[in-house]
Amino acid sequence: MSGTFTPNPAAAPLHTQVRAHAAMEARLMLRNGEQLLLAIVIPILVLVGAVLGADRLGLDLSSRAVDVFTPGVIALAVMSTSFASLAIATGFERRYGVIKRLGSSPLPRHGLLLGKVRALLMVQALQLLVVALVAFTLGWQPEVGFWPFLSSLILGTAAFASLGLFIAGVLRAEATLAMANLLYLLMMAGGAVVLPASAYGGFGRFTSYLPSGALGESMRQALQHGSWDLRGLGVMAGWAVLGTFLTARTFKWE
Template sequence: MTGGTETTALEYRSEPRARERRTPSIGRVAAARAGIELRSYFRNRQAVVFTFALPLVLLLIFGAIYSGNAPGTHTPMKQVLIAGIIASGIMSTTFSSLAVAIAVERDDGTLRRLAATPMSPVSYFLGKVVQAFVIGVLETVVLLAVGVGLFGLHLPDTGARWFTFVWVVVLGIVACSFLGIAYSRVAPNARAAAPVVQLPYLGLQLISGVFFVFTSLPGFMQVIAGCFPLKWMAQGLRSAFLSDSFQQSEAAGSWEHGRTALVLGGWCLAGLLLSLATFKWGRARK
Protein backbone atom coordinates (compact mmCIF):
# COMPACT_ATOMS: atom_id res chain seq x y z
CA MET A 1 0.00 0.00 0.00
CA THR A 2 2.74 2.37 0.99
CA GLY A 3 4.79 1.35 -2.01
CA GLY A 4 1.86 2.04 -4.33
CA THR A 5 1.33 5.46 -2.76
CA GLU A 6 5.02 6.33 -3.11
CA THR A 7 4.98 5.22 -6.75
CA THR A 8 1.92 7.35 -7.46
CA ALA A 9 3.52 10.34 -5.75
CA LEU A 10 6.71 9.89 -7.75
CA GLU A 11 4.74 9.67 -10.98
CA TYR A 12 2.78 12.80 -10.04
CA ARG A 13 5.98 14.72 -9.30
CA SER A 14 7.56 13.56 -12.54
CA GLU A 15 4.67 14.78 -14.71
CA PRO A 16 5.72 18.47 -14.68
CA ARG A 17 9.27 17.41 -15.50
CA ALA A 18 8.04 15.33 -18.42
CA ARG A 19 5.93 18.21 -19.69
CA GLU A 20 8.90 20.53 -19.29
CA ARG A 21 11.04 18.17 -21.36
CA ARG A 22 8.38 18.16 -24.07
CA THR A 23 8.29 21.97 -24.27
CA PRO A 24 10.10 23.07 -27.46
CA SER A 25 13.33 24.98 -26.97
CA ILE A 26 13.58 28.70 -27.65
CA GLY A 27 15.74 27.99 -30.69
CA ARG A 28 13.32 25.47 -32.22
CA VAL A 29 10.34 27.75 -31.72
CA ALA A 30 12.30 30.70 -33.15
CA ALA A 31 13.35 28.68 -36.21
CA ALA A 32 9.77 27.56 -36.82
CA ARG A 33 8.51 31.12 -36.43
CA ALA A 34 11.19 32.44 -38.79
CA GLY A 35 10.03 30.00 -41.46
CA ILE A 36 6.43 31.17 -41.05
CA GLU A 37 7.50 34.82 -41.17
CA LEU A 38 9.49 34.32 -44.37
CA ARG A 39 6.74 32.39 -46.13
CA SER A 40 4.19 35.02 -45.16
CA TYR A 41 6.47 37.83 -46.32
CA PHE A 42 7.25 36.40 -49.75
CA ARG A 43 3.58 35.64 -50.37
CA ASN A 44 2.87 39.35 -50.00
CA ARG A 45 4.11 40.54 -53.38
CA GLN A 46 3.40 44.20 -52.69
CA ALA A 47 5.53 44.10 -49.54
CA VAL A 48 8.37 42.45 -51.44
CA VAL A 49 8.22 44.95 -54.30
CA PHE A 50 8.12 48.03 -52.09
CA THR A 51 10.80 46.75 -49.70
CA PHE A 52 13.29 46.16 -52.50
CA ALA A 53 12.18 49.07 -54.68
CA LEU A 54 12.67 51.91 -52.20
CA PRO A 55 16.48 51.74 -51.83
CA LEU A 56 16.82 50.96 -55.54
CA VAL A 57 14.81 54.04 -56.50
CA LEU A 58 16.86 56.19 -54.13
CA LEU A 59 20.08 54.78 -55.57
CA LEU A 60 18.96 55.46 -59.14
CA ILE A 61 17.74 58.99 -58.38
CA PHE A 62 20.74 60.17 -56.40
CA GLY A 63 23.11 58.24 -58.66
CA ALA A 64 21.74 60.24 -61.58
CA ILE A 65 21.96 63.53 -59.66
CA TYR A 66 25.52 63.18 -58.42
CA SER A 67 28.45 63.43 -60.80
CA GLY A 68 32.12 64.01 -60.19
CA ASN A 69 34.07 63.37 -57.03
CA ALA A 70 33.15 63.87 -53.41
CA PRO A 71 34.27 67.33 -52.22
CA GLY A 72 37.99 67.44 -51.43
CA THR A 73 38.63 63.87 -52.62
CA HIS A 74 39.34 61.86 -55.74
CA THR A 75 36.53 59.41 -54.88
CA PRO A 76 33.45 59.36 -57.15
CA MET A 77 30.45 60.60 -55.20
CA LYS A 78 28.35 57.76 -56.60
CA GLN A 79 30.51 55.21 -54.79
CA VAL A 80 30.19 57.15 -51.54
CA LEU A 81 26.43 57.17 -52.08
CA ILE A 82 26.13 53.42 -52.63
CA ALA A 83 27.62 52.61 -49.22
CA GLY A 84 25.07 54.90 -47.56
CA ILE A 85 22.16 53.51 -49.58
CA ILE A 86 23.05 49.95 -48.58
CA ALA A 87 23.10 51.00 -44.92
CA SER A 88 19.79 52.79 -45.38
CA GLY A 89 18.31 49.74 -47.11
CA ILE A 90 19.31 47.56 -44.17
CA MET A 91 17.59 49.93 -41.76
CA SER A 92 14.48 49.93 -43.95
CA THR A 93 14.16 46.13 -44.01
CA THR A 94 14.83 45.84 -40.28
CA PHE A 95 13.83 48.85 -38.17
CA SER A 96 11.03 50.21 -40.37
CA SER A 97 9.55 46.94 -41.59
CA LEU A 98 9.59 45.20 -38.21
CA ALA A 99 8.22 48.17 -36.27
CA VAL A 100 5.26 48.50 -38.63
CA ALA A 101 4.63 44.74 -38.90
CA ILE A 102 4.60 44.20 -35.14
CA ALA A 103 2.29 47.16 -34.58
CA VAL A 104 -0.11 45.63 -37.11
CA GLU A 105 0.13 42.18 -35.51
CA ARG A 106 -0.59 43.67 -32.11
CA ASP A 107 -3.60 45.56 -33.44
CA ASP A 108 -5.17 42.68 -35.38
CA GLY A 109 -4.87 40.18 -32.54
CA THR A 110 -2.03 38.07 -33.95
CA LEU A 111 0.12 38.64 -30.88
CA ARG A 112 -2.69 37.65 -28.53
CA ARG A 113 -3.06 34.37 -30.39
CA LEU A 114 0.69 33.77 -30.23
CA ALA A 115 0.62 34.46 -26.49
CA ALA A 116 -1.55 31.35 -26.06
CA THR A 117 1.19 29.17 -27.60
CA PRO A 118 4.48 27.97 -26.03
CA MET A 119 6.26 30.82 -27.82
CA SER A 120 8.24 33.15 -25.56
CA PRO A 121 8.95 36.79 -26.44
CA VAL A 122 12.60 35.87 -27.10
CA SER A 123 11.57 33.21 -29.64
CA TYR A 124 9.29 35.72 -31.30
CA PHE A 125 12.10 38.30 -31.43
CA LEU A 126 14.57 35.82 -32.89
CA GLY A 127 12.06 34.74 -35.54
CA LYS A 128 11.67 38.36 -36.59
CA VAL A 129 15.43 38.95 -36.59
CA VAL A 130 16.05 35.90 -38.80
CA GLN A 131 13.37 37.08 -41.22
CA ALA A 132 14.91 40.57 -41.32
CA PHE A 133 18.39 39.07 -41.74
CA VAL A 134 17.42 37.02 -44.79
CA ILE A 135 15.61 39.94 -46.43
CA GLY A 136 18.39 42.39 -45.54
CA VAL A 137 21.05 40.15 -47.08
CA LEU A 138 19.02 39.65 -50.26
CA GLU A 139 18.46 43.38 -50.61
CA THR A 140 22.16 44.06 -50.04
CA VAL A 141 23.06 41.62 -52.82
CA VAL A 142 20.63 43.35 -55.19
CA LEU A 143 22.06 46.79 -54.36
CA LEU A 144 25.61 45.53 -54.84
CA ALA A 145 24.69 44.12 -58.25
CA VAL A 146 23.10 47.40 -59.33
CA GLY A 147 26.00 49.39 -57.91
CA VAL A 148 28.55 47.34 -59.83
CA GLY A 149 26.51 47.15 -63.03
CA LEU A 150 25.30 50.75 -63.31
CA PHE A 151 27.65 52.85 -61.23
CA GLY A 152 30.97 51.03 -61.40
CA LEU A 153 31.12 50.25 -57.70
CA HIS A 154 34.44 48.67 -56.71
CA LEU A 155 33.80 45.64 -54.50
CA PRO A 156 36.11 45.03 -51.53
CA ASP A 157 39.46 43.93 -52.91
CA THR A 158 40.95 42.22 -49.85
CA GLY A 159 39.85 39.63 -47.33
CA ALA A 160 40.07 42.22 -44.56
CA ARG A 161 37.68 44.54 -46.39
CA TRP A 162 35.22 41.71 -47.01
CA PHE A 163 35.41 40.82 -43.33
CA THR A 164 34.62 44.43 -42.43
CA PHE A 165 31.71 44.42 -44.85
CA VAL A 166 30.28 41.23 -43.31
CA TRP A 167 30.50 42.24 -39.65
CA VAL A 168 29.09 45.71 -40.32
CA VAL A 169 26.11 44.20 -42.18
CA VAL A 170 25.49 41.52 -39.52
CA LEU A 171 25.73 43.88 -36.54
CA GLY A 172 23.69 46.50 -38.37
CA ILE A 173 20.89 44.06 -39.14
CA VAL A 174 20.71 42.74 -35.58
CA ALA A 175 20.90 46.20 -33.97
CA CYS A 176 18.24 47.75 -36.20
CA SER A 177 15.99 44.70 -35.89
CA PHE A 178 15.88 44.89 -32.10
CA LEU A 179 15.37 48.64 -32.27
CA GLY A 180 12.44 48.10 -34.63
CA ILE A 181 10.90 45.56 -32.25
CA ALA A 182 11.24 47.97 -29.33
CA TYR A 183 10.03 50.99 -31.28
CA SER A 184 6.88 49.16 -32.42
CA ARG A 185 5.43 49.90 -28.99
CA VAL A 186 5.43 53.63 -29.78
CA ALA A 187 2.78 53.23 -32.49
CA PRO A 188 -0.66 53.42 -30.81
CA ASN A 189 -2.32 51.37 -33.56
CA ALA A 190 -1.76 49.90 -37.02
CA ARG A 191 -2.98 52.99 -38.87
CA ALA A 192 -0.48 55.24 -37.13
CA ALA A 193 2.42 52.80 -37.45
CA ALA A 194 3.80 53.87 -40.84
CA PRO A 195 4.06 57.63 -40.17
CA VAL A 196 5.29 57.09 -36.61
CA VAL A 197 8.07 54.82 -37.90
CA GLN A 198 9.00 56.76 -41.03
CA LEU A 199 9.70 60.02 -39.18
CA PRO A 200 12.85 58.85 -37.32
CA TYR A 201 13.93 56.70 -40.27
CA LEU A 202 13.82 59.57 -42.76
CA GLY A 203 15.38 61.96 -40.27
CA LEU A 204 18.33 59.67 -39.63
CA GLN A 205 18.87 59.17 -43.36
CA LEU A 206 19.30 62.92 -43.80
CA ILE A 207 21.84 63.37 -41.00
CA SER A 208 23.82 60.10 -41.12
CA GLY A 209 25.88 60.56 -44.28
CA VAL A 210 23.59 58.52 -46.52
CA PHE A 211 22.94 61.15 -49.20
CA PHE A 212 25.66 63.68 -48.33
CA VAL A 213 29.28 63.62 -47.20
CA PHE A 214 28.92 63.33 -43.43
CA THR A 215 31.38 66.10 -42.55
CA SER A 216 29.48 68.59 -44.73
CA LEU A 217 26.60 68.50 -42.25
CA PRO A 218 26.29 70.90 -39.29
CA GLY A 219 28.12 69.81 -36.16
CA PHE A 220 25.02 69.29 -34.03
CA MET A 221 23.58 66.95 -36.69
CA GLN A 222 26.79 64.93 -36.66
CA VAL A 223 26.54 64.58 -32.89
CA ILE A 224 22.92 63.40 -33.05
CA ALA A 225 23.64 60.95 -35.88
CA GLY A 226 26.60 59.54 -33.96
CA CYS A 227 24.22 58.31 -31.27
CA PHE A 228 22.44 55.90 -33.62
CA PRO A 229 23.46 52.87 -35.72
CA LEU A 230 22.83 54.21 -39.23
CA LYS A 231 25.77 56.63 -39.22
CA TRP A 232 28.16 53.88 -38.13
CA MET A 233 26.78 51.38 -40.62
CA ALA A 234 27.31 53.84 -43.47
CA GLN A 235 30.83 54.68 -42.27
CA GLY A 236 31.73 51.01 -41.83
CA LEU A 237 30.54 50.19 -45.34
CA ARG A 238 32.48 53.11 -46.80
CA SER A 239 35.60 51.66 -45.22
CA ALA A 240 34.94 48.39 -47.07
CA PHE A 241 34.29 49.96 -50.49
CA LEU A 242 36.40 53.12 -50.65
CA SER A 243 40.14 53.66 -50.65
CA ASP A 244 41.84 54.48 -47.37
CA SER A 245 42.49 58.02 -48.59
CA PHE A 246 38.78 58.79 -48.10
CA GLN A 247 38.99 58.25 -44.35
CA GLN A 248 40.50 61.73 -44.09
CA SER A 249 37.02 62.99 -44.99
CA GLU A 250 35.44 61.23 -42.01
CA ALA A 251 34.71 63.19 -38.85
CA ALA A 252 37.57 61.58 -36.90
CA GLY A 253 39.94 61.37 -39.87
CA SER A 254 39.89 57.56 -39.69
CA TRP A 255 37.51 54.64 -40.22
CA GLU A 256 37.17 54.01 -36.47
CA HIS A 257 36.51 50.29 -36.88
CA GLY A 258 36.78 49.62 -33.15
CA ARG A 259 34.32 52.34 -32.28
CA THR A 260 31.96 51.24 -35.06
CA ALA A 261 31.91 47.68 -33.71
CA LEU A 262 31.43 48.95 -30.16
CA VAL A 263 28.50 51.21 -31.06
CA LEU A 264 26.74 48.64 -33.23
CA GLY A 265 27.33 45.86 -30.69
CA GLY A 266 26.09 48.15 -27.92
CA TRP A 267 22.91 48.83 -29.85
CA CYS A 268 22.38 45.08 -30.35
CA LEU A 269 22.38 44.62 -26.58
CA ALA A 270 20.46 47.81 -25.84
CA GLY A 271 17.87 46.97 -28.48
CA LEU A 272 17.32 43.50 -27.02
CA LEU A 273 16.93 44.89 -23.50
CA LEU A 274 14.55 47.60 -24.71
CA SER A 275 12.52 44.99 -26.59
CA LEU A 276 12.22 42.80 -23.50
CA ALA A 277 11.26 45.80 -21.36
CA THR A 278 8.64 47.26 -23.70
CA PHE A 279 7.16 44.27 -25.51
CA LYS A 280 3.62 43.20 -24.68
CA TRP A 281 1.40 40.69 -26.42
CA GLY A 282 -1.64 42.96 -26.05
CA ARG A 283 -2.56 46.20 -27.75
CA ALA A 284 -0.90 49.48 -26.89
CA ARG A 285 -3.01 51.89 -24.90
CA LYS A 286 -5.05 54.33 -26.93
Protein backbone atom coordinates in the same frame (compact mmCIF):
# COMPACT_ATOMS: atom_id res chain seq x y z
CA MET B 1 3.05 -1.89 -28.07
CA SER B 2 3.88 0.83 -30.56
CA GLY B 3 3.60 0.74 -34.32
CA THR B 4 4.65 2.79 -37.31
CA PHE B 5 1.56 5.02 -37.15
CA THR B 6 1.55 5.67 -33.40
CA PRO B 7 0.80 9.42 -32.86
CA ASN B 8 3.58 11.58 -31.46
CA PRO B 9 1.89 14.63 -29.88
CA ALA B 10 5.12 16.36 -28.86
CA ALA B 11 5.96 19.78 -30.30
CA ALA B 12 8.51 20.04 -33.08
CA PRO B 13 12.09 20.91 -32.05
CA LEU B 14 12.70 24.61 -31.44
CA HIS B 15 14.99 25.03 -34.46
CA THR B 16 12.28 23.57 -36.71
CA GLN B 17 9.67 25.94 -35.28
CA VAL B 18 11.98 28.93 -35.67
CA ARG B 19 12.82 27.97 -39.27
CA ALA B 20 9.14 27.63 -40.18
CA HIS B 21 8.23 30.90 -38.50
CA ALA B 22 11.11 32.74 -40.19
CA ALA B 23 10.04 31.46 -43.61
CA MET B 24 6.48 32.64 -42.98
CA GLU B 25 7.67 36.07 -41.77
CA ALA B 26 9.91 36.51 -44.83
CA ARG B 27 7.08 35.57 -47.22
CA LEU B 28 4.68 37.99 -45.55
CA MET B 29 7.27 40.77 -45.66
CA LEU B 30 7.92 40.33 -49.38
CA ARG B 31 4.21 40.03 -50.22
CA ASN B 32 3.36 43.30 -48.48
CA GLY B 33 3.53 46.17 -50.95
CA GLU B 34 4.61 48.83 -48.44
CA GLN B 35 7.32 46.64 -46.95
CA LEU B 36 8.56 45.63 -50.40
CA LEU B 37 8.75 49.33 -51.25
CA LEU B 38 10.88 49.99 -48.16
CA ALA B 39 13.04 46.91 -48.60
CA ILE B 40 13.83 46.95 -52.32
CA VAL B 41 12.35 49.80 -54.34
CA ILE B 42 13.41 52.84 -52.28
CA PRO B 43 17.07 51.74 -51.89
CA ILE B 44 17.35 51.08 -55.64
CA LEU B 45 15.78 54.44 -56.53
CA VAL B 46 18.09 56.22 -54.09
CA LEU B 47 21.16 54.46 -55.51
CA VAL B 48 20.37 55.18 -59.15
CA GLY B 49 19.26 58.75 -58.44
CA ALA B 50 22.31 59.54 -56.30
CA VAL B 51 24.82 58.11 -58.78
CA LEU B 52 23.26 59.77 -61.83
CA GLY B 53 22.62 63.08 -60.07
CA ALA B 54 25.81 63.48 -58.02
CA ASP B 55 27.39 65.97 -60.46
CA ARG B 56 24.24 68.09 -60.67
CA LEU B 57 24.02 68.28 -56.88
CA GLY B 58 27.59 69.58 -56.72
CA LEU B 59 28.68 67.08 -54.08
CA ASP B 60 32.38 67.02 -53.25
CA LEU B 61 33.09 63.29 -53.11
CA SER B 62 36.44 61.69 -52.36
CA SER B 63 35.82 58.79 -54.78
CA ARG B 64 33.55 57.89 -57.67
CA ALA B 65 29.88 58.44 -56.87
CA VAL B 66 28.90 54.78 -57.23
CA ASP B 67 31.68 53.69 -54.86
CA VAL B 68 30.60 56.25 -52.24
CA PHE B 69 26.84 55.77 -52.48
CA THR B 70 26.58 51.98 -52.77
CA PRO B 71 27.76 51.22 -49.20
CA GLY B 72 25.38 53.90 -47.91
CA VAL B 73 22.47 52.44 -49.85
CA ILE B 74 23.28 48.98 -48.45
CA ALA B 75 23.14 50.57 -45.00
CA LEU B 76 19.82 52.19 -45.95
CA ALA B 77 18.47 48.79 -47.02
CA VAL B 78 19.44 47.31 -43.65
CA MET B 79 17.73 50.21 -41.88
CA SER B 80 14.62 49.83 -44.05
CA THR B 81 14.10 46.20 -43.14
CA SER B 82 15.44 46.05 -39.59
CA PHE B 83 13.77 49.23 -38.39
CA ALA B 84 10.83 50.50 -40.43
CA SER B 85 9.47 47.22 -41.81
CA LEU B 86 9.94 45.33 -38.55
CA ALA B 87 8.36 48.07 -36.43
CA ILE B 88 5.32 48.48 -38.68
CA ALA B 89 4.71 44.75 -39.08
CA THR B 90 5.08 44.05 -35.36
CA GLY B 91 2.82 46.97 -34.45
CA PHE B 92 -0.04 45.66 -36.56
CA GLU B 93 0.57 42.09 -35.39
CA ARG B 94 0.04 43.34 -31.83
CA ARG B 95 -3.10 45.21 -32.86
CA TYR B 96 -4.72 42.18 -34.49
CA GLY B 97 -3.67 39.77 -31.74
CA VAL B 98 -1.31 37.75 -33.93
CA ILE B 99 1.51 37.81 -31.38
CA LYS B 100 -0.91 36.88 -28.59
CA ARG B 101 -2.14 33.86 -30.53
CA LEU B 102 1.41 32.82 -31.40
CA GLY B 103 2.18 33.06 -27.68
CA SER B 104 -0.33 30.27 -27.04
CA SER B 105 1.40 27.99 -29.57
CA PRO B 106 4.35 25.70 -28.78
CA LEU B 107 6.64 28.43 -30.19
CA PRO B 108 8.11 30.24 -27.15
CA ARG B 109 8.46 34.01 -27.11
CA HIS B 110 12.21 33.92 -27.61
CA GLY B 111 11.58 31.58 -30.55
CA LEU B 112 9.21 34.17 -32.00
CA LEU B 113 11.92 36.83 -31.79
CA LEU B 114 14.54 34.48 -33.24
CA GLY B 115 12.20 33.77 -36.14
CA LYS B 116 11.79 37.49 -36.81
CA VAL B 117 15.55 38.04 -36.75
CA ARG B 118 16.13 35.10 -39.10
CA ALA B 119 13.47 36.46 -41.46
CA LEU B 120 15.24 39.83 -41.43
CA LEU B 121 18.51 38.19 -42.41
CA MET B 122 16.81 36.29 -45.24
CA VAL B 123 15.28 39.47 -46.65
CA GLN B 124 18.56 41.34 -46.20
CA ALA B 125 20.37 38.69 -48.24
CA LEU B 126 17.93 39.38 -51.08
CA GLN B 127 18.39 43.14 -50.63
CA LEU B 128 22.18 42.85 -50.79
CA LEU B 129 21.97 40.76 -53.94
CA VAL B 130 19.66 43.21 -55.73
CA VAL B 131 21.57 46.34 -54.65
CA ALA B 132 24.91 44.77 -55.58
CA LEU B 133 23.66 43.75 -59.03
CA VAL B 134 22.40 47.27 -59.74
CA ALA B 135 25.62 48.80 -58.37
CA PHE B 136 27.82 46.56 -60.52
CA THR B 137 25.74 47.59 -63.52
CA LEU B 138 26.56 51.21 -62.65
CA GLY B 139 30.28 50.39 -62.42
CA TRP B 140 30.79 49.72 -58.72
CA GLN B 141 34.33 48.58 -57.82
CA PRO B 142 34.33 47.68 -54.10
CA GLU B 143 37.33 46.94 -51.94
CA VAL B 144 35.60 44.57 -49.54
CA GLY B 145 36.70 43.84 -46.00
CA PHE B 146 34.55 40.78 -45.28
CA TRP B 147 34.76 40.79 -41.48
CA PRO B 148 34.30 44.57 -41.10
CA PHE B 149 31.30 44.31 -43.44
CA LEU B 150 29.77 41.36 -41.60
CA SER B 151 30.29 43.04 -38.22
CA SER B 152 28.63 46.21 -39.50
CA LEU B 153 25.71 44.22 -40.89
CA ILE B 154 25.14 42.27 -37.66
CA LEU B 155 25.48 45.22 -35.28
CA GLY B 156 23.41 47.49 -37.53
CA THR B 157 20.66 44.89 -37.72
CA ALA B 158 20.73 44.40 -33.94
CA ALA B 159 20.62 48.15 -33.24
CA PHE B 160 17.78 48.96 -35.60
CA ALA B 161 15.76 45.82 -34.85
CA SER B 162 15.86 46.47 -31.11
CA LEU B 163 14.78 50.10 -31.63
CA GLY B 164 12.03 49.02 -34.03
CA LEU B 165 10.67 46.49 -31.55
CA PHE B 166 10.81 49.11 -28.79
CA ILE B 167 8.63 51.50 -30.80
CA ALA B 168 6.24 48.73 -31.86
CA GLY B 169 5.94 47.49 -28.28
CA VAL B 170 4.87 50.75 -26.65
CA LEU B 171 2.82 52.58 -29.31
CA ARG B 172 -0.47 51.81 -31.01
CA ALA B 173 -0.22 50.42 -34.55
CA GLU B 174 -1.15 53.72 -36.22
CA ALA B 175 1.31 55.65 -34.06
CA THR B 176 4.00 53.05 -34.78
CA LEU B 177 3.38 53.45 -38.52
CA ALA B 178 3.72 57.23 -38.31
CA MET B 179 6.72 57.23 -35.96
CA ALA B 180 8.67 54.54 -37.83
CA ASN B 181 8.17 56.25 -41.20
CA LEU B 182 9.03 59.68 -39.78
CA LEU B 183 12.24 58.50 -38.13
CA TYR B 184 13.17 56.51 -41.23
CA LEU B 185 12.80 59.56 -43.48
CA LEU B 186 14.68 61.81 -41.05
CA MET B 187 17.59 59.36 -40.81
CA MET B 188 17.64 58.80 -44.57
CA ALA B 189 17.77 62.55 -45.27
CA GLY B 190 19.84 63.83 -42.36
CA GLY B 191 21.37 60.84 -40.62
CA ALA B 192 24.50 60.39 -42.77
CA VAL B 193 23.45 56.94 -43.89
CA VAL B 194 23.60 57.48 -47.68
CA LEU B 195 25.75 60.60 -47.74
CA PRO B 196 29.02 60.69 -45.78
CA ALA B 197 29.13 62.84 -42.65
CA SER B 198 31.36 65.37 -44.44
CA ALA B 199 28.39 66.35 -46.62
CA TYR B 200 26.57 67.76 -43.57
CA GLY B 201 29.14 70.39 -42.64
CA GLY B 202 29.45 71.13 -38.93
CA PHE B 203 26.48 68.90 -38.12
CA GLY B 204 28.33 65.91 -39.54
CA ARG B 205 30.30 65.26 -36.36
CA PHE B 206 27.05 64.64 -34.49
CA THR B 207 25.65 62.22 -37.07
CA SER B 208 28.37 59.68 -36.28
CA TYR B 209 26.64 59.08 -32.94
CA LEU B 210 23.34 58.22 -34.58
CA PRO B 211 22.74 54.56 -35.47
CA SER B 212 22.21 55.60 -39.09
CA GLY B 213 25.46 57.55 -39.30
CA ALA B 214 27.43 54.83 -37.53
CA LEU B 215 26.09 52.14 -39.88
CA GLY B 216 26.64 54.25 -42.99
CA GLU B 217 30.23 55.11 -42.08
CA SER B 218 31.04 51.53 -41.06
CA MET B 219 29.72 50.27 -44.39
CA ARG B 220 31.74 52.85 -46.31
CA GLN B 221 34.92 51.89 -44.48
CA ALA B 222 34.26 48.17 -45.03
CA LEU B 223 33.30 48.39 -48.72
CA GLN B 224 35.44 51.33 -49.90
CA HIS B 225 38.64 50.71 -47.98
CA GLY B 226 38.26 47.18 -46.59
CA SER B 227 38.91 48.52 -43.10
CA TRP B 228 37.29 48.69 -39.66
CA ASP B 229 35.36 51.64 -38.26
CA LEU B 230 35.70 50.79 -34.59
CA ARG B 231 33.92 53.90 -33.36
CA GLY B 232 30.96 53.21 -35.59
CA LEU B 233 30.79 49.60 -34.45
CA GLY B 234 30.94 50.74 -30.83
CA VAL B 235 28.13 53.25 -31.39
CA MET B 236 25.93 50.58 -32.98
CA ALA B 237 26.68 48.16 -30.15
CA GLY B 238 25.65 50.85 -27.67
CA TRP B 239 22.37 51.49 -29.48
CA ALA B 240 21.73 47.73 -29.66
CA VAL B 241 22.22 47.37 -25.90
CA LEU B 242 19.98 50.38 -25.20
CA GLY B 243 17.27 49.20 -27.58
CA THR B 244 17.32 45.67 -26.19
CA PHE B 245 17.07 46.98 -22.62
CA LEU B 246 14.14 49.26 -23.46
CA THR B 247 12.36 46.52 -25.42
CA ALA B 248 12.77 43.99 -22.61
CA ARG B 249 11.38 46.49 -20.08
CA THR B 250 8.47 47.89 -22.06
CA PHE B 251 7.38 45.49 -24.83
CA LYS B 252 3.72 44.49 -24.59
CA TRP B 253 2.72 41.30 -26.34
CA GLU B 254 -0.90 42.36 -26.86
